[in-house]
Amino acid sequence: MKTILVTGAGGYIGSVLTDLLLEKGKKVIGYDRYFFGEDLLGSTLHHPNFKFIKKDIRDIEIKDFKGVDAVCDLASLSNDPSGDIDEKITYSINHLGRVRVACLAKKAGIKKYIIASSCSVYGAGDSNSLTEESKVNPLTTYAKANIKAENDILPLADYSFSVTVLRLATVYGISKRMRFDLVLNLMTLNAFKKGTIFVMGGGKQWRPLVHVRDVAHVFEKVINTIELKKINGEIFNVGSNEQNFQILNISYIIRDSIPFPIALDIIPDDPDKRSYNVLFDKIKKFLNFSPGFSPEDGVKEIYNTLKSGKIDNDIKTVTVKWYKNILEAKKLIDNVYLDGRLL
Numbered sequence: 001m002k003t004i005l006v007t008g009a010g011g012y013i014g015s016v017l018t019d020l021l022l023e024k025g026k027k028v029i030g031y032d033r034y035f036f037g038e039d040l041l042g043s044t045l046h047h048p049n050f051k052f053i054k055k056d057i058r059d060i061e062i063k064d065f066k067g068v069d070a071v072c073d074l075a076s077l078s079n080d081p082s083g084d085i086d087e088k089i090t091y092s093i094n095h096l097g098r099v100r101v102a103c104l105a106k107k108a109g110i111k112k113y114i115i116a117s118s119c120s121v122y123g124a125g126d127s128n129s130l131t132e133e134s135k136v137n138p139l140t141t142y143a144k145a146n147i148k149a150e151n152d153i154l155p156l157a158d159y160s161f162s163v164t165v166l167r168l169a170t171v172y173g174i175s176k177r178m179r180f181d182l183v184l185n186l187m188t189l190n191a192f193k194k195g196t197i198f199v200m201g202g203g204k205q206w207r208p209l210v211h212v213r214d215v216a217h218v219f220e221k222v223i224n225t226i227e228l229k230k231i232n233g234e235i236f237n238v239g240s241n242e243q244n245f246q247i248l249n250i251s252y253i254i255r256d257s258i259p260f261p262i263a264l265d266i267i268p269d270d271p272d273k274r275s276y277n278v279l280f281d282k283i284k285k286f287l288n289f290s291p292g293f294s295p296e297d298g299v300k301e302i303y304n305t306l307k308s309g310k311i312d313n314d315i316k317t318v319t320v321k322w323y324k325n326i327l328e329a330k331k332l333i334d335n336v337y338l339d340g341r342l343l
């Protein structure tokens, strides 16, 4: 597996995965609509083994797969609130767009396809230990689109086309496309900026965590797995039993990892009703995966990067705000655009 097409290469996980694959000597085709700007990729854009394609997954064509050995499909509207902006658009990208990527990849003769799904498909899980076999309970358009994509893509798996579904836990850590809308990242930001961690919904909700570089390693592991029976047609929860937390405990870890006093503000209400207590035995057993990073590592790297001034919580770091901002900007321009002139 030499050449990997990464959709969503300009995203929080995709940019870290791209750099990891390049580091490991792979060639990467970074296929993305680049909603957050391609400039954030920095020197990666000029890497000799990196090829840049700025295109929507809904328009992907067979020719885009030329020379590709494996596809990591990460492009999507990447969280529940963004998926709620416009249900139809969400299904067109997160469901049908990804089905298009998978179908054309198969048609183009690609050997391996790996899709980023989410543990949020378990919704408000009623079991205490959700496995890949457990009943899903998607509560949002985002989660429902993930299930629809999984259900349509998994049956494409056969002896010549390997399909693997990775249901990611909530990711944390530093990325070039920083996200401060993920629980550990956001709590760390508030601790740093306001000296307070806000714990929504009482904090009893379960939320498994995984570091962004560990996620990239899992994609790389699947790419490099030769024994296809381990991964083909398989779903894996991506995370670890050690990092399966109730949200209140995440706030304690952050408070204890920051070198000044932090207050906890526990707010009983939260419109987000998700709670999922997930088991990660399968990925440990079949892919021999154990995390290389802990939440404490994540908090420290975010804290240090905020302190250094290298990142800030600008609007692009909150996915739903950025997408709403793009839509508002379009309305504004449409209003003043006249006879082919803006000014």
Ligand SMILES: NC(=O)c1ccc[n+]([C@@H]2O[C@H](COP(=O)([O-])OP(=O)(O)OC[C@H]3O[C@@H](n4cnc5c(N)ncnc54)[C@H](O)[C@@H]3O)[C@@H](O)[C@H]2O)c1
Binding pocket: 007, 008, 009, 010, 011, 012, 013, 014, 031, 032, 033, 034, 035, 036, 055, 056, 057, 058, 073, 074, 075, 076, 077, 078, 079, 093, 097, 116, 117, 118, 119, 167, 168, 169, 170, 171, 172, 177, 179, 182, 319
């Ligand atoms: N970050 C997490 O905690 C997490 C957890 C579970 C699952 N996931 C999944 O992992 C994947 C990557 O997530 P992320 O955190 O990197 O999100 P992200 O929003 O940072 O990245 C998504 C990328 O997809 C691109 N994109 C969106 N629509 C596109 C389209 N129509 N055509 C081409 N490109 C398009 C965006 O420009 C962006 O660069 C997503 O599918 C997400 O649902 C993420």
